[in-house]
Amino acid sequence: MPRLVMLIAIVLLSLLRSCKGQLQVGFYQDQCPGAEDIVKSVVARAFQFNRAIAPQLLRLHFHDCIVDGCDGSILIDSPDGRQESKAFGHQGLHGFDVIEDAKAQLESECPGVVSCADIVALAARDSVVLTNGPFYEVETGRKDGFSSSIDHASNLPDVVDPIDVLINKFSAKGLSATDLILLSAAHTIGSTACFFMPERLFNFRGTRGPDPSIAPPFLAKLQRICPNGGNVNVRLAMDDGSENVFDNQIFVNIRGGTAVLQSDAAAMTSATTRPIVDFYARSPENFRRDFGIAMLKLGRLDVLTGSDGNIRSVCSSFD
Numbered sequence: 001m002p003r004l005v006m007l008i009a010i011v012l013l014s015l016l017r018s019c020k021g022q023l024q025v026g027f028y029q030d031q032c033p034g035a036e037d038i039v040k041s042v043v044a045r046a047f048q049f050n051r052a053i054a055p056q057l058l059r060l061h062f063h064d065c066i067v068d069g070c071d072g073s074i075l076i077d078s079p080d081g082r083q084e085s086k087a088f089g090h091q092g093l094h095g096f097d098v099i100e101d102a103k104a105q106l107e108s109e110c111p112g113v114v115s116c117a118d119i120v121a122l123a124a125r126d127s128v129v130l131t132n133g134p135f136y137e138v139e140t141g142r143k144d145g146f147s148s149s150i151d152h153a154s155n156l157p158d159v160v161d162p163i164d165v166l167i168n169k170f171s172a173k174g175l176s177a178t179d180l181i182l183l184s185a186a187h188t189i190g191s192t193a194c195f196f197m198p199e200r201l202f203n204f205r206g207t208r209g210p211d212p213s214i215a216p217p218f219l220a221k222l223q224r225i226c227p228n229g230g231n232v233n234v235r236l237a238m239d240d241g242s243e244n245v246f247d248n249q250i251f252v253n254i255r256g257g258t259a260v261l262q263s264d265a266a267a268m269t270s271a272t273t274r275p276i277v278d279f280y281a282r283s284p285e286n287f288r289r290d291f292g293i294a295m296l297k298l299g300r301l302d303v304l305t306g307s308d309g310n311i312r313s314v315c316s317s318f319d
């Protein structure tokens with residue numbers, strides 16, 4: 001008899017779990033077996049035409065997850081212009097059309113099954129792989145959220161934040177200092193607008209001079225590309241010399257005073273984060289493995305699963 005009771009308890013518990021839902025690798029295997037391949041092929045095609053799409057899609061996933069969790073809220077385009085993507089810290093986000101393209105194909109293949117939040121997570125992974133980064137399994141089963149507000153995105157990690165502030169902002173999301181360093185190393189690919197450079201190059205922490213940690217020849221180069229009062233839309237690689245390849249060079253650059261973003265360089269200013277940079281600068285294989293693990297953690301932030309949230313039919317709209 002006790003065995004029967006136990007069996008019933010197990011069945012009830014698993015029923016409860018499936019109603020609540022949870023992330024799992026291969027979530028769409030039964031209902032939409034081609035889902036991951038469809039996302040992969042849409043991303044690969046976009047990448048063929050425009051290599052910049054890979055870093056853009058990787059960044060999009062981070063920006064989706066860091067505000068109200070990985071719920072596709074960053075994709076909403078609202079007529080009142082008060083949606084999350086309009087926040088100051090989300091400036092320069094791209095890749096929305098690629099996500100929408102994948103969504104349209106998935107809707108015709110298996111309507112109402114694959115969430116926009118999952119498409120963003122998968123597209124980020126595919127972008128890493130396309131730039132020679134590590135393959136990692138992506139858990140799926142996220143649902144899309146019902147809100148997207150500029151007001152929820154007012155405290156994003158900022159490029160001028162000191163390292164302890166960045167550590168605290170990540171920690172508030174359950175991410176460690178190691179996660180911060182690993183995930184920010186996504187800056188191994190892609191570029192930044194000069195818009196984010198003036199403080200570092202000309203008035204570092206109110207000193208009216210540049211960040212003294214920048215190696216002098218590199219400072220001259222940065223100031224040439226982004227002169228004071230120049231065009232803020234000019235773009236420059238964030239991982240100087242290796243911006244098209246997903247590798248650990250960014251750590252070598254950070255150690256050598258040739259980081260581009262102030263927030264990346266800040267990792268050398270703390271006894272907590274400096275050894276982490278040192279470790280991954282020496283150890284490309286560990287970086288490849290641990291980056292995937294950190295992305296898994298990022299992808300779990302405040303997800304909606306089961307009967308929470310829904311599956312949008314168009315990613316930019318709640319309707």
Ligand code: HEM
Nearest residue numbers: 055058059062092157158159183184186190191192193263
């Ligand atoms: C410490 C927190 C972070 C700060 C302050 C930060 C800041 C920035 C800034 C200022 C840019 C340039 C944006 C532009 O001009 O278009 C950028 C680009 C980028 N960020 Fe971050 N970021 C952070 C963390 C992350 C994380 C965790 C990821 C992904 C896991 C990420 C992925 C990227 C990528 C791939 C780009 C290049 C985008 C492109 O080429 O268009 N960042 N980030």
